[in-house]
Amino acid sequence: RKHVYRFGAGAADGGAGMRNLLGGKGANLAEMASLGLPVPPGFTVTTDVCTAYFANDHQFPAGLKEEVEKALNFIGEAVGARFGDNQNPLLVSVRSGARVSMPGMMDTVLNLGLNDETVEGLARRSDDRRFAFDSYRRFIQMYSDVVLGLDHHLFEQALEQYKNLNAMELDTELSAEDWAQLVERYKQIVQDKLGKPFPQDIHEQLWGAIGAVFESWHTARAVTYRRLHNIPEDWGTAVNVQAMVFGNTGDRSATGVAFTRNPSTGENALYGEFLVNAQGEDVVAGIRTPQYISEAARQAAGDDRPSLETVMPEAFAELRDICLKLERNYRDMQDIEFTIQDGKLWMLQTRAGKRTTKAALKIATDLTAEGLITKEEGLLRIDPEQLDQLLHPMLDPNAKKEVLTTGLPASPGAATGELVFTPDEAETLRNLGKSVILARIETSPEDIHGMHAAAGILTARGGMTSHAAVVARGMGRPCVSGAKDLSIDYEGHKMTAGGRTLHRGDVITIDGSTGEVIAGEVPTLQPELGADFQQLMDHADEVRRMKVRANAETPRDAKQAREFGAEGIGLCRTEHMFFEGERTTAMREMIVADDESGRRVALAKILPMQRQDFLELFEIMAGLPLTIRLLDPPLHEFLPHEDSDIRETAQRLGVDEAKLRTRLAQLKEFNPMLGHRGCRLAISYPEIPEMQARAIFEAATEAGQRTGAPVVPEVMVPLVGLAGEFNEIKARIDATAEEVARETGVKLEYQVGTMIEIPRAALRAKEIAKSAEFFSFGTNDLTQMTYGLSRDDSGSFLGDYMSRGIITNDPFVTLDADGVGELVQIASERGRATRTDLKLGICGEHGGDPASIAFCESVGLDYVSCSPYRVPVARLAAAQAAL
Ligand code: PEP
Numbered sequence: 001r002k003h004v005y006r007f008g009a010g011a012a013d014g015g016a017g018m019r020n021l022l023g024g025k026g027a028n029l030a031e032m033a034s035l036g037l038p039v040p041p042g043f044t045v046t047t048d049v050c051t052a053y054f055a056n057d058h059q060f061p062a063g064l065k066e067e068v069e070k071a072l073n074f075i076g077e078a079v080g081a082r083f084g085d086n087q088n089p090l091l092v093s094v095r096s097g098a099r100v101s102m103p104g105m106m107d108t109v110l111n112l113g114l115n116d117e118t119v120e121g122l123a124r125r126s127d128d129r130r131f132a133f134d135s136y137r138r139f140i141q142m143y144s145d146v147v148l149g150l151d152h153h154l155f156e157q158a159l160e161q162y163k164n165l166n167a168m169e170l171d172t173e174l175s176a177e178d179w180a181q182l183v184e185r186y187k188q189i190v191q192d193k194l195g196k197p198f199p200q201d202i203h204e205q206l207w208g209a210i211g212a213v214f215e216s217w218h219t220a221r222a223v224t225y226r227r228l229h230n231i232p233e234d235w236g237t238a239v240n241v242q243a244m245v246f247g248n249t250g251d252r253s254a255t256g257v258a259f260t261r262n263p264s265t266g267e268n269a270l271y272g273e274f275l276v277n278a279q280g281e282d283v284v285a286g287i288r289t290p291q292y293i294s295e296a297a298r299q300a301a302g303d304d305r306p307s308l309e310t311v312m313p314e315a316f317a318e319l320r321d322i323c324l325k326l327e328r329n330y331r332d333m334q335d336i337e338f339t340i341q342d343g344k345l346w347m348l349q350t351r352a353g354k355r356t357t358k359a360a361l362k363i364a365t366d367l368t369a370e371g372l373i374t375k376e377e378g379l380l381r382i383d384p385e386q387l388d389q390l391l392h393p394m395l396d397p398n399a400k401k402e403v404l405t406t407g408l409p410a411s412p413g414a415a416t417g418e419l420v421f422t423p424d425e426a427e428t429l430r431n432l433g434k435s436v437i438l439a440r441i442e443t444s445p446e447d448i449h450g451m452h453a454a455a456g457i458l459t460a461r462g463g464m465t466s467h468a469a470v471v472a473r474g475m476g477r478p479c480v481s482g483a484k485d486l487s488i489d490y491e492g493h494k495m496t497a498g499g500r501t502l503h504r505g506d507v508i509t510i511d512g513s514t515g516e517v518i519a520g521e522v523p524t525l526q527p528e529l530g531a532d533f534q535q536l537m538d539h540a541d542e543v544r545r546m547k548v549r550a551n552a553e554t555p556r557d558a559k560q561a562r563e564f565g566a567e568g569i570g571l572c573r574t575e576h577m578f579f580e581g582e583r584t585t586a587m588r589e590m591i592v593a594d595d596e597s598g599r600r601v602a603l604a605k606i607l608p609m610q611r612q613d614f615l616e617l618f619e620i621m622a623g624l625p626l627t628i629r630l631l632d633p634p635l636h637e638f639l640p641h642e643d644s645d646i647r648e649t650a651q652r653l654g655v656d657e658a659k660l661r662t663r664l665a666q667l668k669e670f671n672p673m674l675g676h677r678g679c680r681l682a683i684s685y686p687e688i689p690e691m692q693a694r695a696i697f698e699a700a701t702e703a704g705q706r707t708g709a710p711v712v713p714e715v716m717v718p719l720v721g722l723a724g725e726f727n728e729i730k731a732r733i734d735a736t737a738e739e740v741a742r743e744t745g746v747k748l749e750y751q752v753g754t755m756i757e758i759p760r761a762a763l764r765a766k767e768i769a770k771s772a773e774f775f776s777f778g779t780n781d782l783t784q785m786t787y788g789l790s791r792d793d794s795g796s797f798l799g800d801y802m803s804r805g806i807i808t809n810d811p812f813v814t815l816d817a818d819g820v821g822e823l824v825q826i827a828s829e830r831g832r833a834t835r836t837d838l839k840l841g842i843c844g845e846h847g848g849d850p851a852s853i854a855f856c857e858s859v860g861l862d863y864v865s866c867s868p869y870r871v872p873v874a875r876l877a878a879a880q881a882a883l
């Protein structure tokens with residue numbers, strides 16, 4: 001198989017579809033070359049070579065050398081130069097390129113091919129001796145750092161020293177001879193540190209760089225990045241070797257990055273930044289603050305430095321045309337890198353651009369409207385998890401706030417937390433459960449663990465495409481970048497802005513949508529969901545098969561759920577209604593009562609409150625289905641456990657403290673989750689389900705009369721394992737329904753069903769479905785009981801399982817499709833074998849998890865039910881699952 005794929009001069013061996021073999025960068029360079037775009041010619045060494053290199057004790061495979069030689073000749077011919085030629089040398093860049101982008105994680109070497117002789121050739125050819133020696137010293141430093149393992153500070157120090165000695169401040173003050181002298185010093189540093197000279201053999205340079213790029217796959221920061229992004233270790237990286245083009249040959253040269261649409265808002269307008277007379281890495285490094293590409297963006301930002309559109313109108317026009325071509329070809333917003341050398345535009349990279357959720361929505365709906373993608377493709381463009389970001393609060397615009405300074409709105413959303421200045425501190429405090437804002441002068445790939453730990457990120461330097469901005473947007477963290485008036489003092493653990501000094505641990509707020517940096521905490525508001533969101537949700541609703549309901553028991557949650565588009569309530573946990581004020585007292589009275597009649601007296605006090613709760617819910621849901629679950633938790637949860645509370649409760653109930661303590665002791669269980677709870681309570685104390693059923697039916701009757709629309713309550717029995725349990729409780733519910741009908745004169749329609757949360761119930765579904773009219777999978781308990789894992793305690797050790805690769809996901813977050821899922825499938829099939837129209841739903845936490853929702857679609861459930869804030873996520877995930 002071929003090791004090397006060429007691109008450039010209007011043709012290419014590969015294309016965008018070959019990302020696994022060529023890496024993202026290589027595949028897209030090939031694609032651009034075949035589209036006829038101006039790409040500096042080059043070649044890609046495949047990811048297969050990388051994996052072979054690691055499998056074979058860091059040896060290059062046979063035949064690679066010959067292929068690389070030929071490909072170098074191809075580049076040389078295309079640009080009219082030769083690798084190693086003393087008169088007319090070809091210089092190349094050597095860059096990594098994995099299947100998915102890992103920004104800044106792996107190494108790059110530029111200007112390769114320079115030595116003491118070729119540098120003279122470059123000087124003559126370019127007629128610019130200063131440029132040639134400047135390039136050579138950059139190359140020595142980069143190569144020594146990346147390939148030879150020497151700290152770049154050594155070279156930076158030497159440069160500083162040289163400038164000090166010669167009373168210079170800026171790099172621009174150094175002449176050709178100054179750089180030539182520095183080159184000698186740099187070479188001496190290499191000789192001193194390594195005991196051997198800097199390699200003059202350009203082939204040695206090239207193979208050293210290719211090997212170093214492969215090796216950089218295993219650097220600590222790359223490994224961390226892969227862990228955070230679930231990228232497999234065995235993918236490896238490709239290496240791209242490409243003719244150098246220079247953005248630093250004078251004022252007709254520049255380098256920049258751009259997005260074909262605005263990555264923050266999604267607006268359909270070229271958006272990007274550039275630097276005149278600079279090399280590629282300068283823009284991303286955030287050392288000089290770049291200028292805007294388009295005139296409109298410059299004006300909008302009120303920047304007084306000219307745009308690319310003004311300074312190089314021809315290159316700008318070409319760039320704009322290329323962006324259109326790329327969008328039409330890839331049918332998505334692109335993130336590009338380019339260089340202009342002496343007025344000529346060169347494309348260095350294109351890839352799907354990272355974007356905020358807001359932008360993702362706008363771009364997907366716009367591209368659908370433009371006819372570039374279908375409605376279904378538009379739906380698949382949005383990661384349902386991402387929607388979560390939009391649904392969260394933003395700063396209250398009317399709140400008083402002390403704005404310290406304003407930077408760039410690099411990644412939207414508001415975040416409040418304690419100020420920290422190092423990534424390690426961010427991580428430490430986060431592990432203590434604190435919210436932190438990480439403030440840095442600028443960020444680099446070594447900081448990502450801290451950025452991940454932080455609630456928000458603030459930088460003093462860098463533009464909208466700086467490392468901090470790009471990474472924060474990808475992670476969904478609010479970020480303010482380039483807050484120029486901010487001065488950060490790492491040593492003193494403090495920063496100053498707006499005349500105020502803040503120290504480590506002080507609380508600040510950042511607003512990544514406006515760029516504001518604010519002292520203290522600021523109240524937040526619910527977000528407005530715009531037209532694009534609405535459009536996407538409409539499309540999702542047209543496509544999905546499963547219904548989406550919410551788990552809610554309070555009027556507030558029920559209203560929120562409806563606003564987010566819930567089509568009913570899939571789980572109303574009635575115990576939550578017993579945990580307040582008077583109700584708790586009545587509940588406790590019931591628990592300590594000596595006999596059934598005592599319990600009935602206490603329950604009679606709860607009945608009207610419970611009925612009122614249900615009435616409100618029925619009214620809010622206005623005819624949508626509502627599943628009400630009978631009391632589930634063990635009774636001890638309603639009793640006090642602290643000495644002082646016990647004393648006080650005994651007094652309030654008018655019972656002996658000793659009696660209350662005895663009852664507490666009786667209710668104590670070794671395994672309360674496996675104990676006297678759920679339907680088992682209803683078997684022992686039938687007066688409880690009778691009261692609840694009465695409250696439900698009376699409320700439903702009244703709601704039906706008030707609204708004129710019939711209400712069909714679904715009464716759900718928890719924790720059933722035996723058909724006999726369910727049948728006995730159902731008989732009581734039916735009897736209560738008849739009683740209420742007799743009393744009210746209204747015959748109500750209702751359903752009685754069960755949760756499936758005990759493995760035995762799943763297995764015996766055929767029998768249970770004879771009397772149960774619906775099943776709702778309680779996958780929290782079903783997971784707990786199938787695994788024999790405590791849902792409350794297993795977090796303390798599941799991390800060990802994940803880090804060892806024994807499990808890939810927490811089974812309480814993403815449904816274990818293989819094991820727990822098989823039970824869901826068995827129960828669905830067996831249940832429907834008895835009752836073909838058996839309604840099936842899920843109401844465990846998994847009902848809001850996209851991967852679990854896809855599983856639910858595959859077994860043919862009728863609906864998922866999740867927390868109100870997850871409803872939009874579930875609507876989209878259900879649509880994607882149906883496609
Ligand atoms: C479940 O077990 O999945 C469920 C929804 O019930 P709870 O979480 O209340 O036990």
Ligand code: MG
Pocket residue numbers: 718757778780781
């Ligand atoms: Mg449960």
